[in-house]
Amino acid sequence: MRVIEKIEEYRNIRPELTEPVGFVPTMGYLHEGHLSLVKRARNENKSVVVSIFVNPTQFGPNEDFKSYPRDTERDLNMLEPYTDIVFMPSPEEMYPPNYDSWVDIEGITDVLEGAKRPGHFRGVATVCTKLFNIVQPASAYFARKDAQQLLVIKKMVKDLNLPLEIVTCPTIRERDGLAMSSRLYKSLILALHTYESGERKAGTIRGKMTVLIEQEPLAQIEYISVADTETLQELDKIEEKALVSMAVKIGTTRLIDNVILED
Amino acid sequence: MRVIEKIEEYRNIRPELTEPVGFVPTMGYLHEGHLSLVKRARNENKSVVVSIFVNPTQFGPNEDFKSYPRDTERDLNMLEPYTDIVFMPSPEEMYPPNYDSWVDIEGITDVLEGAKRPGHFRGVATVCTKLFNIVQPASAYFARKDAQQLLVIKKMVKDLNLPLEIVTCPTIRERDGLAMSSRLYKSLILALHTYESGERKAGTIRGKMTVLIEQEPLAQIEYISVADTETLQELDKIEEKALVSMAVKIGTTRLIDNVILED
Numbered sequence: 201m202r203v204i205e206k207i208e209e210y211r212n213i214r215p216e217l218t219e220p221v222g223f224v225p226t227m228g229y230l231h232e233g234h235l236s237l238v239k240r241a242r243n244e245n246k247s248v249v250v251s252i253f254v255n256p257t258q259f260g261p262n263e264d265f266k267s268y269p270r271d272t273e274r275d276l277n278m279l280e281p282y283t284d285i286v287f288m289p290s291p292e293e294m295y296p297p298n299y300d301s302w303v304d305i306e307g308i309t310d311v312l313e314g315a316k317r318p319g320h321f322r323g324v325a326t327v328c329t330k331l332f333n334i335v336q337p338a339s340a341y342f343a344r345k346d347a348q349q350l351l352v353i354k355k356m357v358k359d360l361n362l363p364l365e366i367v368t369c370p371t372i373r374e375r376d377g378l379a380m381s382s383r384l385y386k387s388l389i390l391a392l393h394t395y396e397s398g399e400r401k402a403g404t405i406r407g408k409m410t411v412l413i414e415q416e417p418l419a420q421i422e423y424i425s426v427a428d429t430e431t432l433q434e435l436d437k438i439e440e441k442a443l444v445s446m447a448v449k450i451g452t453t454r455l456i457d458n459v460i461l462e463d
Numbered sequence: 464m465r466v467i468e469k470i471e472e473y474r475n476i477r478p479e480l481t482e483p484v485g486f487v488p489t490m491g492y493l494h495e496g497h498l499s500l501v502k503r504a505r506n507e508n509k510s511v512v513v514s515i516f517v518n519p520t521q522f523g524p525n526e527d528f529k530s531y532p533r534d535t536e537r538d539l540n541m542l543e544p545y546t547d548i549v550f551m552p553s554p555e556e557m558y559p560p561n562y563d564s565w566v567d568i569e570g571i572t573d574v575l576e577g578a579k580r581p582g583h584f585r586g587v588a589t590v591c592t593k594l595f596n597i598v599q600p601a602s603a604y605f606a607r608k609d610a611q612q613l614l615v616i617k618k619m620v621k622d623l624n625l626p627l628e629i630v631t632c633p634t635i636r637e638r639d640g641l642a643m644s645s646r647l648y649k650s651l652i653l654a655l656h657t658y659e660s661g662e663r664k665a666g667t668i669r670g671k672m673t674v675l676i677e678q679e680p681l682a683q684i685e686y687i688s689v690a691d692t693e694t695l696q697e698l699d700k701i702e703e704k705a706l707v708s709m710a711v712k713i714g715t716t717r718l719i720d721n722v723i724l725e726d
C-alpha cells in the first residue's frame with residue numbers, strides 16, 4: 201500500500217495501476233461501514249484507491265471542521281489489507297490560493313440537508329468532481345446512509361457526463377452505544393411497519409415518527425421528511441416509493457438517517 | 464470520418480481511438496481559424512475529435528441562440544481531411560429534462576464579457592466540462608481570440624483537476640471585409656505601439672483607443688479594458704504585462720478582440 205499526498209505524484213503513477221480502478225472517497229476516522237465499501241471495491245476491481253480528506257468546503261461556518269475526528273494511523277492499518285493507494289492530500293493541495301471553481305447541483309439541494317446546511321452540497325459536489333478527476337476510477341463506492349448526498353452525486357455524474365459508475369452499498373449500522381441512535385433507527389422501523397400495514401398518508405407517518413423521537417428529552421428534530429426519491433419534494437400521499445429521512449440534534453451531536461419505503 | 468450524435472455511441476467507440484486524442488470544441492460555421500486548430504491537433508495527436516454544438520446555455524435571454532449561423536454540410540466537408548470523429552449532439556442530448564448541474568468559475572467571470580453577459584461563462588464552463596468528460600482527450604485546442612474565455616477554461620481545468628491539457632493557438636484574423644473590424648484591429652495595434660514607445664499608464668492607452676474607435680459613427684463601445692492577465696482586474700499602471708480587450712457594438716453586430724502587452 202502506497203500513501204500519496206500530492207496530486208502530481210498520483211498522476212504520475214496512475215498509468216501503472218491495473219484497470220479497473222475502484223475508488224472509495226472518505227473523510228477518514230474509518231469504521232466497519234467504510235471498510236465494507238473498500239472490501240467490495242477490492243472484490244470488483246484490480247486496483248483499489250481510497251482517499252482520506254476532511255473536506256473544508258463542505259463544512260458551514262458554524263460546523264466543526266477543525267474538531268472533526270482524525271486518526272490516520274488507525275485508518276491506514278485498517279486499509280492496508282485491501283488497498284493499493286491511499287490518497288491523502290492536504291487542504292492546501294486541494295484548494296490552493298485563488299481557488300475559484302465550484303460545481304452546483306440545483307433543485308434537489310434546496311431541501312433537507314441542503315436547506316439546513318447552505319453550501320454543504322456545493323462543497324460535496326466540488327470535492328467529488330476533483331477527486332474523480334484526479335483518481336480516474338471506473339467506479340466509486342458510496343453507502344446509502346447519506347441518501348441526499350448520494351442522489352446529488354449520482355445526478356452530478358449523469359448531468360456532467362463524468363466517466364465513472366457510482367456503486368451504492370447498504371448502510372452498515374454500527375452499534376455505537378448511543379441510545380438515541382437506536383431510537384432514531386426505531387422510528388425508521390416504525391415508518392416501515394406503518395407503510396407495510398397499508399398507510400399511504402405521508403403526514404401520518406411523519407406524525408408517528410415525531411411522537412416516538414420526542415420521547416427522548418434531549419432530542420431536537422431538525423426535519424422528518426417523507427419525500428419523492430428522485431426530486432426530494434415532500435409528499436402528501438405515497439404512490440409507489442418514498443424516501444423517509446431525518447436529522448435530529450442531541451446536544452451538539454447531529455444525527456441523520458433514512459430508509460426507503462417501497463411496495 | 465465518423466459523425467456521432469449520441470453520447471452513448473461515442474462512449475462505446477472511445478476505447479477504439481488511438482491515443483493521444485486531440486479535441487477541438489466548436490459551435491460550427493467553421494472558418495480558417497477553426498481549421499488551423501484542427502490541423503494543429505492533427506499534427507500533435509494520433510486521433511482528432513471535433514465537436515459541433517451551438518451551446519444554448521451560454522446565450523443570454525436577449526442573445527440570438529436561434530439565429531446563430533449553422534452550415535453543417537460545409538463544416539463536415541472542411542473537417543473531413545483532418546478529423547476522425549465529429550461529435551454533433553442535439554441540445555436535448557446534452558441537456559435532457561431536469562438537467563440541474565452547473566460549473567461556476569468565480570472572480571475572473573465578474574468583469575468584461577462576464578459583466579456584460581451574465582450566465583455566459585457558467586454556460587461555457589459547464590459545456591466544456593461535459594464535452595471534456597465525454598470526449599476524454601489528452602489535449603483540447605483553443606484560439607487566443609476569446610481571451611477571457613480561455614482564462615476561464617484554463618482556471619477551471621486547473622481548479623477542478625480535469626485530466627487534460629489546454630493548448631492555446633494564435634488568433635487567425637480573417638479578412639471579413641468589415642471595415643470596423645479592421646478599425647478595431649488598428650486600435651489594438653495603436654495600444655501596442657503606445658506601450659512599446661514607453662507609455663505605462665493604462666488610462667492613456669484606453670483613451671487613445673477610445674478616440675480612434677469613436678471615429679466610426681455607428682460604433683458603441685461596451686468596454687475597453689487594460690487589465691491584469693491573470694485576475695482581469697483593471698490596471699492603473701502596467702507593470703510587466705497587460706491584457707487589452709474590448710467589445711464594440713455596430714448595430715446588432717457585437718465584436719470582441721484583444722491583445723497582450725508585454726515587455
